[in-house]
Amino acid sequence: MKIRDQNTRPPVVAVIDDDADLRQSVAALLRESGFEALSMPDGASFFAMRGTPHVDLALIDLRLGEENGLALAVELRQRFGVPIVMLTGRGDESDRIEGLETGADDYLMKPFNPRELVARIRAVLRRAGHPALAYPPRVSGQSIRFGAHRLDLERRELFGADGGEIALTNGEYRLLEYFLRNPGRIIPRVELLSELGSDINHYVDRTIDVLILRLRRKIEAVPSKPIHLQTRRGQGYVFVTGMGR
Structure with missing residues (x-):
């Protein structure tokens, strides 16, 4: 799973969350913000996609019903090198700590500000080198x-x-x-x-x-x-x- 070179191609984000309402609302938010969104309830749905999925970032809920969202995040990173942003619930202290220690690119607690979620995803993709989000080469004075x-x-x-x-x-x-x-x-x-x-x-x-x-x-x-x-x-x-x- 590699980032393609077309500068005009919108970033593709896989939204993996077993909460159907949240999944759909986040996918709609991302599409309104200029992303392509692939919405799915679990890791099995992701791996069931035909061919090699062209995904630039995975947004994963750490609590995916019977599935371990953290383990899924680690597997996606290892197999495809895809950046990971994780969602955690308020009070899920152990999840937040595990996510930090595992090396996720970023994490956000629910409920979250939609604008902040989009900004975090853009920042991670920019660091990953997605051409559609790259800054022009310059040195900031600040x-x-x-x-x-x-x-x-x-x-x-x-x-x-x-x-x-x-x-x-x-x-x-x-x-x-x-x-x-x-x-x-x-x-x-x-x-x-x-x-x-x-x-x-x-x-x-x-x-x-x-x-x-x-x-x-x-x-x-x-x-x-x-x-x-x-x-x-x-x-x-x-x-x-x-x-x-």
Whole structure:
């Protein structure tokens, strides 16, 4: 399953959710937003499609009746290399954590804002290189540099020393931007939780742990010995923008 080269071809999104009403409404939303949508209730329906399905992204509910949505997401990524955005219900703490640890491109909690869902899908497809959503090649003036990295605040993208993009999920981006806007200050965990969402109950301490771990893997030369994103035990985290401690 590879992204085709036609710049004019709208992105194709597989909507896999066992809630028929939600599935249909999301598919309609995507079509209104310029996408093609393939709506199906489970993974079996996806694999039953004739030929090789030309899908650019899979939007998967983690709770698919008797099926494990997370396992399906992993299988689709491994077999087809397709980007994954996962949907979770409010309070499904273990699902959100598993999704982060597995490496989904992004996840969104139900109920969600339709505009936010479309924006998240566009961002993931853009990072995946879909030609219809690619930015024109230019360098934004609205950026923050730390070490050899540059965070583009307009595009919400992180670039490494070689100029290549380092993909970030929405949660990773929001934390990194917040750290960069507050360099050198010890930020308590509760403040980071608050920054992630207006309802602090949607997030838990372990969510922060997972996001910090994933950020370190992407921005630190040696994640176990971080230079930029440092821990202050019992206090929180501090971000050092320079190369030294």
